[in-house]
Amino acid sequence: MLEDFQVVVGVETHTELCTKTKIFCGCTTEFGGEQNTHVCPVCLGLPGVLPVLNRQVVEYAIKTGLALNSEIAEFSKFDRKNYYYPDLPKNFQTSQYDLPICKGGYLDIELEGVKKRIGITRAHMEEDAGKLVHSGATISTSEESFVDYNRTGVPLLEIVSEPDMRSVDETIAYLEKLVQILEYIEVSDCRMEQGSVRFDINVSLMPKGSSEFGTRTETKNLNSFSSVRRCMEYEIERQAEVLSEGGKVIQETRTWDEGRGITLSLRSKEEAHDYRYFPEPDLVPMIIDREWVERVRGTLPELPDARRERLLELGLSAYDAGVITSSKALAEFFDSALAKFSDVKTLANWVMGDFLGLLKAKGLPIESSPVKPDGLSELLTLVENGTISGKIAKTVIGEMFETGQGAGEIVKAKGLVQISDEGAIAGIVDRIVNANPQSVADFKAGKERVIGFLVGQVMKETKGKANPGLVNKLLKEKLEA
Amino acid sequence: MNLTEFTAHELHDLLVKKEASALELAKAFYARIDRVEEDVKAFNVLTRESALEQATRVDERIARGNSIGLLEGIPMALKDNMCTKGVPTTCSSKILKSFVPPYDGTVVEKLAQGGSIMLGKLNMDEFAMGSSTENSAFAKTCNPWDLGRVPGGSSGGAVAAVAADEAVYTLGSDTGGSIRQPAAFCGVVGLKPTYGTVSRFGLIAFASSLDQIGPVTKDVTDCALVMNAIAGHDPKDSTSAPLEKPDYSKFLLNDIKGMRIGIPKEYFGQGIDQAVDKVIREAISKLQELGAVVEECSLPHTEYAMPAYYLIAPAECSSNLARYDGVSYGYRASESSDVVTMASKTRAEGFGPEVKRRIMLGTYALSSGYYDAYYLKALKVRTLIKQDFDLAFAKYDVLLSPTSPTPAFKFGEKAANPLSMYLSDICTVPVNLAGIPGISLPCGFVDGLPVGLHLMGKAFDEGTLLRVAYTYEQNTEHHKQKPNLGVK
Numbered sequence: 031m032l033e034d035f036q037v038v039v040g041v042e043t044h045t046e047l048c049t050k051t052k053i054f055c056g057c058t059t060e061f062g063g064e065q066n067t068h069v070c071p072v073c074l075g076l077p078g079v080l081p082v083l084n085r086q087v088v089e090y091a092i093k094t095g096l097a098l099n100s101e102i103a104e105f106s107k108f109d110r111k112n113y114y115y116p117d118l119p120k121n122f123q124t125s126q127y128d129l130p131i132c133k134g135g136y137l138d139i140e141l142e143g144v145k146k147r148i149g150i151t152r153a154h155m156e157e158d159a160g161k162l163v164h165s166g167a168t169i170s171t172s173e174e175s176f177v178d179y180n181r182t183g184v185p186l187l188e189i190v191s192e193p194d195m196r197s198v199d200e201t202i203a204y205l206e207k208l209v210q211i212l213e214y215i216e217v218s219d220c221r222m223e224q225g226s227v228r229f230d231i232n233v234s235l236m237p238k239g240s241s242e243f244g245t246r247t248e249t250k251n252l253n254s255f256s257s258v259r260r261c262m263e264y265e266i267e268r269q270a271e272v273l274s275e276g277g278k279v280i281q282e283t284r285t286w287d288e289g290r291g292i293t294l295s296l297r298s299k300e301e302a303h304d305y306r307y308f309p310e311p312d313l314v315p316m317i318i319d320r321e322w323v324e325r326v327r328g329t330l331p332e333l334p335d336a337r338r339e340r341l342l343e344l345g346l347s348a349y350d351a352g353v354i355t356s357s358k359a360l361a362e363f364f365d366s367a368l369a370k371f372s373d374v375k376t377l378a379n380w381v382m383g384d385f386l387g388l389l390k391a392k393g394l395p396i397e398s399s400p401v402k403p404d405g406l407s408e409l410l411t412l413v414e415n416g417t418i419s420g421k422i423a424k425t426v427i428g429e430m431f432e433t434g435q436g437a438g439e440i441v442k443a444k445g446l447v448q449i450s451d452e453g454a455i456a457g458i459v460d461r462i463v464n465a466n467p468q469s470v471a472d473f474k475a476g477k478e479r480v481i482g483f484l485v486g487q488v489m490k491e492t493k494g495k496a497n498p499g500l501v502n503k504l505l506k507e508k509l510e511a
Numbered sequence: 512m513n514l515t516e517f518t519a520h521e522l523h524d525l526l527v528k529k530e531a532s533a534l535e536l537a538k539a540f541y542a543r544i545d546r547v548e549e550d551v552k553a554f555n556v557l558t559r560e561s562a563l564e565q566a567t568r569v570d571e572r573i574a575r576g577n578s579i580g581l582l583e584g585i586p587m588a589l590k591d592n593m594c595t596k597g598v599p600t601t602c603s604s605k606i607l608k609s610f611v612p613p614y615d616g617t618v619v620e621k622l623a624q625g626g627s628i629m630l631g632k633l634n635m636d637e638f639a640m641g642s643s644t645e646n647s648a649f650a651k652t653c654n655p656w657d658l659g660r661v662p663g664g665s666s667g668g669a670v671a672a673v674a675a676d677e678a679v680y681t682l683g684s685d686t687g688g689s690i691r692q693p694a695a696f697c698g699v700v701g702l703k704p705t706y707g708t709v710s711r712f713g714l715i716a717f718a719s720s721l722d723q724i725g726p727v728t729k730d731v732t733d734c735a736l737v738m739n740a741i742a743g744h745d746p747k748d749s750t751s752a753p754l755e756k757p758d759y760s761k762f763l764l765n766d767i768k769g770m771r772i773g774i775p776k777e778y779f780g781q782g783i784d785q786a787v788d789k790v791i792r793e794a795i796s797k798l799q800e801l802g803a804v805v806e807e808c809s810l811p812h813t814e815y816a817m818p819a820y821y822l823i824a825p826a827e828c829s830s831n832l833a834r835y836d837g838v839s840y841g842y843r844a845s846e847s848s849d850v851v852t853m854a855s856k857t858r859a860e861g862f863g864p865e866v867k868r869r870i871m872l873g874t875y876a877l878s879s880g881y882y883d884a885y886y887l888k889a890l891k892v893r894t895l896i897k898q899d900f901d902l903a904f905a906k907y908d909v910l911l912s913p914t915s916p917t918p919a920f921k922f923g924e925k926a927a928n929p930l931s932m933y934l935s936d937i938c939t940v941p942v943n944l945a946g947i948p949g950i951s952l953p954c955g956f957v958d959g960l961p962v963g964l965h966l967m968g969k970a971f972d973e974g975t976l977l978r979v980a981y982t983y984e985q986n987t988e989h990h991k992q993k994p995n996l997g998v999k
Contacts, residue, residue, distance in 0.1 A: 071614045075834050077607065077715040078594040078616055080748050110830050112877070116850050121833035170849060177838065306877035308886060311719035311827055313749050 032270050035235040038243050039201045039262070040193035043208060044186050045218045046158065046226040047090045052183035053157050054081030054124065059185070061224045065163075065178040073183035075119030080312050083108075087185040088316065090217040091131045091155050092326045094187055097215045097333060098150050100135030102323050108155075108310040113303045116169075117160040117177055125188075127307040130154035131318070137211065138335060139203040143348070148204050149192030158184040187217070193232065193243065198262045202255055205229060210334050214358040228253050231262060234279070235269045244269075245279040249286050249293050261286045265293050337361055341374070350378045359396040360386075366403030371410045380410060384424060388431045400434040401427065409437035422446050422494055450497045452504070455488070458496070459504045462487045473509050481505055514539040515676040516993070519585045519733045522679060526573065526584050533569035533584030537562050537628050540586040544630070544677045547996050550658055552650045553672040555591045556599055557631035562586070565628050572626075581736050583626030588678040590669045591632040592639055593724070594713040595619050598629075602715050603647035604637045606835045606842045606861030616713015617748065618682060618724055618741045625740050630678055633668030637863045638832065639689055639717040641665050642935040645926050646865045654697060655994040656960055660919040663693030663935075669727045670697040675996050680728045680737055684714055686721045687820055688915070688939025691951035693727075695914035695963020698953045698992060700728045700980070703939075704738065705970045706946035707752035710745030716831040718824035719750075721943040730990055731952065731981040735759035738973065754971065762974035767982045768802030770975075773907035777813035778938050784917045790955035790962040791913045794983070798911075801982055808907065810899040815892045816941040817933065822876045822889035823944070828866075829873030835861060868929065897945045904969045909979050912938045914951040914963030942967050950976045953989040961989075 052059055055072035072079045095102050109127035135150035160182040166172035189208065195201040209227060212218045220227050234246035249265060252258045269279050283302070284293040309315075332340075334355045341351040341364075355361045364381055371377055385406060389399055409426060412418045418426065418441055429440045441447060449455055462484055463470060469480045481502070488501045514522070514536055525531040541559060548554060569584035589595065592602045594612035596619075601607045615623065622629070636646035644652045644667025652667040654660040655675040662671040666683030669690070673681055674697035683690040685703035694701025702725045709724045716722060726737035736759075743756040774795065779788060799805050837843030837857030844856035862870070876885040903910060915935050925932040942949040947970050954964035964983070968976040984990055 071612075074839070076594075076612065076614075076840070077600070077602075077610065077834070078592075078612065078713045080712050080750075082747060082749055112830050112833060114833065114836065114851075114854060116836070116838050116854075119834060119839065121836060122830050175850070304879045306830070306874065306879070306882075308826060308830070308877055308882070311750075312716075 032267065034238060035266075035270050035273065036238050036240070037195075037197055037266055038193050038234045038236060038246075039195035039197075040232040040246075041191045041195070041201065041204065042230040042232070043189045043191075043205070044228045044230075045189065045212055045220065047087055047185040047187055047217055048219045049084055049086045049090065049185055051084060053084050053087050053155070053185035054183055057183065061221070061226070063180055065176070066180065068180040069182070073119075074179055075182075081124060081310075083313060083316075084185065087155055088131065088318070089322075089326055090185075091153065091187055092318070092323055093215050093330065094189070094212065094217050095132030095135065095153055096323070096327050096330055097211050098132070098135040098137055098153065098189070100132035100150060100153060102318060103129060103131050103133060104320075105129065105315060105317055106131045107315040108313045109307045110310050111156075112306045115159070116175065117162050117182075119160065119179060119182060123156060123159065124310050124313070125156035126154035131316075137204070137207050139200065139207050141199055141203055146194075146200065148194045148200075151190040151192050153187055153189045156186050156188060158182065158186050193234075198259055198266070201231070201262060202259060205255060205258060207334070210356065210358075214331060214334055216331075216358075222253050225253050229258055231258060231265075233262060233265050233269065235266065235273060244273070245281050247279065247282055247284050247293075249284045250296070252286055257286060257288060260291055261293060264291060268293065331358070334358075334361075344374045346374060346378055350382065353382055354378060357396070363396055363399075363403050367407045370404060370407035371414075373410070373414065376410060376414075377406075380406065380427075384427050388428065392431065401430045405430060405436055412437055412441060416448060416450060416497065417441065418446055418448050419494065419498060421498075422448070446495060448497050449492055449495050450500060452500065455492075455496055455500055456504055458488055458491050459501070459508055462491065463505075463508050470509065481509070515543040517679070518729045519582060519679050519736055522585055523579075523581050523583075526569075526579060529573070533566040533573070533628065534563065536584060537566040537586050537630070540630055540678065543675075547655075547675050547677065550653060550996065551655055551671050551675045551677065552652050553633055553662075553668040553675065553677055554588065554631045555601060555603060555634050555649060555668070558598055558629055562628050562630050565626075569626055569628070580625045582622070582740050584628060585679050586628045586630050587622065588630045588633050588669070588672055588681045589619065590635050590666050590681065590683045592635060592684055592715040592717075593619055593682065594715065595629070595632065598632065600632065600715065601649075602638045603635045603649055604862065604866070605648045606857070607715075608648070608842060610841045612713075614713065617710035617745045619713060621741055622682075627740070633666070633672055633681060635668055636665035636689075637866050638715070638828070639665040639684055639686055639722075640828070640865050640869055642688070642692055642932050643920070643922075643925065644668065644693075645922065646863055648863055651922060654919045654960075655996050656698065657919065660921050660960070661696070663696035663915070663919060665689040666693050666701075666727065670694050670699055670701065673697070673699045673727050673729060674994060676993075680726055680733055682724055682737075682741070683727050684717075684722055684724050685939075685943065686717050686723075686824060687943050688936035690725045690727060691939050691949055691963065691965060692915045692936055694951040695961065695965070696919040698961030698963075698989070698994070700726075700731055700734050700950065700952045700990070702726055702734050702738065702950045702973065702976070703942060703948060704742065704973055705752075705948045706943075707750055708742050708948075708971065708973070710743075710748040710751050712745055712747040716827075718827040719831060720827060721820075721824055723943070731977060731984050732760070732763055734950070734980075735763055735977050752971070757974060759973060759977060762977040763981045764978050765982050765985045766802075767798065767979050770803045770909070770979060771907045772798060772803045772805045772979070773808035773903050773910045774805060775810040775813065775903070775910055775912060776807050777810055778912035782916045782934060782937070783913065784957070786957040787913050787915075787917060787962050790957060791911075791964065794954040794964045795911065797987065798979070798983060801986055803979070805911075806907070808903055808910070810896075810903060810910075810941070812892065812895045812899050813941060816896055816944055817937060819889040819892035819896070820940045820944060821872065821933065822885050823893065825869040825873030826876045826886050826889075827873065829870045829877065832862075832866065832870055837861075865929070893944045896941050900941075900945045900947055900967075908968075908975050910967040912965045912967070914938060914965040918957045918960035918962055938965055946970060948973045948976055950980050952980050952984060953992070954983070954987070955989055956992070961992075
């Protein structure tokens with residue numbers, strides 16, 4: 031059934047911009063806080079108040095637009111989107127309608143080595159609504175409902191994609207990439223569990239080979255990649271079933287019931303709001319001068335794609351480069367470490383292996399890692415110049431995570447410096463050979479693998495500090511003599 | 512000495528010379544209010560206690576030898592759509608009857624800083640929608656010149672209070688004529704400043720792109736003084752002009768020689784009361800006599816101003832008034848089973864018929880499928896009207912018309928016919944659409960009822976309006992006439 035259809039997906043992403051204050055007043059945007067404490071007459075929409083646009087919001091919107099290859103409008107304005115809902119104190123949302131700040135654009139995704147370009151239609155600024163707290167499960171079944179206006183007026187950027195995704199995986203890849211870019215350019219903290227990024231997913235099906243899109247549904251307010259995945263899988267199957275049975279998909283807005291794992295109809299096209307958009311008379315239009323745009327362009331960091339490309343050129347595998355650039359913090363950690371330790375592959379192995387493993391075990395974000403980039407470079411330099419063995423280094427990095435001490439410090443304090451003195455090792459080799467006549471006999475009889483056992487004995491004797499290469503060489507010389 | 516009859520600048524002199532104290536002034540005005548308010552009904556609420564306390568503080572400052580500001584200790588009152596911290600601000604609507612703002616509007620703050628004494632809040636047409644103050648949910652304010660007639664509107668309380676000597680000056684708001692038309696009906700001076708001159712922060716919005724606060728005073732000099740106190744850029748109002756504030760009193764010059772005055776013929780068409788027309792022609796002659804060069808001119812798109820206004824203003828009002836839903840302040844209808852019913856019932860019970868009419872007009876005009884034909888077209892007409900004025904002001908320093916086609920009408924005379932009521936603002940509405948300043952000043956009487964002379968100026972050129980108005984006033988006696996009130 032599913033194989034008869036082609037999925038077509040477009041996404042509207044609402045991201046809270048991480049400004050210190052709200053979009054139209056001076057209240058903090060901080061998440062949490064006691065209910066209705068981050069409010070003032072302006073964000074409460076009391077009679078007589080007027081909005082004043084937060085310049086930083088415009089700057090973040092410009093920055094996002096530039097990162098998404100959009101055109102930044104020279105002339106832009108706000109409009110009122112009128113609808114009644116108790117979490118919206120003015121019963122209109124100040125948003126942008128026909129002249130959004132960012133027009134057009136794209137981002138590239140890669141799935142199993144195949145690149146695809148996903149178009150961006152537009153991005154516009156708007157204010158967030160408050161939060162309803164119900165005594166029961168929903169507004170209609172509750173005895174009482176309360177409104178928390180702390181979130182009211184937190185700046186949002188709504189980023190609208192073209193209907194360019196053709197599968198669940200492509201959609202997830204698009205969303206991951208978008209969130210990655212937003213994090214990279216530091217316009218949003220993208221804390222999905224706090225609802226700072228929310229997705230509205232538009233899904234339609236058309237017969238395979240057709241070029242005419244089917245009727246779409248829009249499922250609103252998903253706030254995790256896993257919900258998006260489950261919701262899409264459900265919705266695709268639901269639509270496929272309707273169509274296969276000769277039915278018609280109804281154009282409507284749906285909602286995702288996380289608990290039951292299904293989408294439910296919220297309102298049909300006929301019941302859709304007429305938002306009666308008109309220009310916001312309390313704000314003047316914006317003329318965004320090109321110097322400002324160029325200034326903002328100058329603040330853009332290296333974006334994930336460029337970064338990944340650079341690491342590939344340095345010789346990393348596509349997989350490694352992908353993992354390392356997956357978050358800006360990790361990529362920056364890697365780059366800082368690379369500045370003092372130039373063996374890019376060894377560094378990548380250590381970062382992706384021991385470092386991330388220990389970090390995960392501690393449940394720490396990279397920013398609060400006890401091991402800093404310089405510390406890791408120092409450790410790897412000790413391995414590279416033979417001061418310690420790779421095996422010892424694994425112990426040392428664990429110690430570094432525990433104590434926060436530097437690699438050199440630990441190696442010195444614990445006497446972990448590798449023994450590379452031939453004379454010293456030769457003495458131990460002699461002792462071990464003499465103490466294991468059976469092994470020596472086995473070796474002479476052709477069982478060369480017993481050398482491993484003998485190396486192990488030497489390492490044990492030296493508490494792992496003996497230079498393994500040297501031990502091997504000396505043992506062979508001794509046995510073959 | 513009857514303290515309540517004086518202007519602000521006269522009272523300031525008395526205070527400085529210590530011939531009267533601020534407390535005496537405040538008490539005199541409350542005594543006057545107690546005597547005439549029963550007839551006039553200008554106030555929604557009186558703030559006696561705080562006013563007397565403020566007046567005492569002004570007197571203490573004077574006693575300590577401090578110099579005082581020009582409006583310091585002067586009793587005034589505000590139209591009830593300007594937010595006053597801790598004092599009910601109702602817009603004369605049932606829906607805001609219980610609303611007590613937690614903040615002061617910018618003009619309120621400015622006047623308080625200047626030491627003005629607020630006597631109370633003034634009645635108005637509900638949410639400033641109307642031309643007679645009959646749309647107040649609380650009371651019908653009467654015209655002090657004839658208690659059987661309306662004071663005009665929507666700032667009916669604000670002008671009646673000044674005309675009846677219940678306040679030295681007041682602040683009104685003007686969206687389509689709401690300061691000037693009642694000022695004409697009650698024989699006082701009323702100025703609608705250029706859009707963006709006076710901060711709207713704290714003014715409860717009717718139509719955001721048209722609303723402007725302005726002074727209602729007993730003479731042109733006071734008008735300039737109040738403008739000095741309330742005008743100026745406000746960072747809290749994005750539509751307030753970032754310009755340096757002029758000293759408006761510098762324009763109070765008794766000289767209009769060579770000044771070019773245009774008489775737009777469209778403002779003297781059908782519907783103008785012949786007696787009003789005659790009074791205005793006399794005023795024109797007077798201005799010519801004083802040296803002005805007067806010429807007929809044309810503002811060809813004038814006839815489209817009314818329809819454009821009645822699309823734009825209701826459209827904005829339909830959105831501005833959406834917030835009154837009973838959720839977090841103001842009136843809430845009882846016994847609603849769900850939130851949609853609560854909002855509907857609250858609005859059905861809380862708003863009066865004219866407000867509902869305009870919300871419906873505006874909602875319709877903005878609806879999908881109608882937007883282009885109505886709202887968008889109205890915006891285009893607005894641009895044409897503005898262009899008419901731009902062309903005219905290339906030739907003339909000011910334009911002149913009657914403020915309203917008729918003198919004050921009787922209660923109920925137009926209440927049944929909204930269209931005839933709307934036409935009362937036909938001369939004032941284009942000024943709001945163009946965003947330019949307009950002033951109404953007393954220029955004579957018809958059957959004992961005041962007639963207003965309407966002067967329109969270039970954007971941000973209140974100065975020239977004040978100069979022409981001042982010159983006219985200095986050479987006439989109309990503004991010195993008083994209604995016969997409170998002599999029972």
